[in-house]
Amino acid sequence: MVNELISEINFRGANFVKTVDISRLPEKENMGYDTAILIGILLSPEFILGLSKETIAVPSEFWEKEHRAQELAEWVADFIVGKGYKAFAQSDGNLINGYFEEATKTSVLPHKKIAILSGLGWIGKNNLLIAEEYGCAFCMCTVLTNASLSIENKKVIMPKCGGCTVCKDICPVNVIHGTTWEPNMNRDLIVDVYHCKCCLKCLVHCPWTQNYMKSNITL
Structure with missing residues (x-):
């Protein structure tokens, strides 16, 4: 099942797939599941360039790929259930049913926490996974699933932002505090999500994002 699943996820547009052991997390977080599957879709370097130079006014590609990632997660959950296992897709539509706290804008088990456990990256000063x-x-x-899958848990990567404050400096509504993330840190010490306008400036101007763009586009 594993090879078939991974192959189909990639065929349907995912750029990376990671599986994580979440059995040791509190049951409140893992909801009784042993494994999490992380599905990622890359933003195009052309989109990053356009948003950086403000030649793109509306970040439609971002929202389209956010929606696509959620659709893929729901497809994966259905696929796994069809194989006789349990699975729960953490899409927005599912999380609103008691798994997302609107007042604090937090989910029970954030995608970023799963990404950190997979070794994909770290939480930046912009509160995004880098x-x-x-x-x-x-x-x-x-x-989230109880299906038996190979696991990719790795050591938690600590922030590599150093003294960089690009995201803080460029934020038009000053919601980024410039704080370096540490495990179990309260998110509100990093960013004021309640007043964020989702303009994505902190995403596209992050030096690591710019490196990705420059490595994959001819300027």
Whole structure:
């Protein structure tokens, strides 16, 4: 089942897939599931360039790929259930049913926490997951399951932002505090999500995102 599943996810547009052991997390977080599947779709370097130079006014590609990642997660959950296992896609439509706290804008088990456990990257000063290879240039969604899958848990990567404050300096509404993430840190010490306008400036101007863009586009 594993090879068939991974092959089909990639065929349907995923750029990376990772599986994570979540059995040791509190049951409140893992909801009784043993494994999480992380699905990622990359943003195009052309989109990053256009948004950086403000030649793209509406970040439609980002929202389209956010939606696509969620659709893929729901497809994966259905596929796994069809094989006789249990699965729960952490798409927005499913999380609103008691798994997302609107007042604090937090989910029970964030995609970013699963990504950290997979070794994909670290939490940046912009409160986004930053991968060394892609920067913040991707959308992701997750599936929780009891299916037996090979696991990719790795050591938690601590932030590599150093003294960089690009995201803080460029934020038009000053919601980024410039704080370096540490395990179990309260998110509100990093960013004021309640007043964020989702303009994506902190995403595209992150030096790691710019490195991804420059490595994959002819300027």
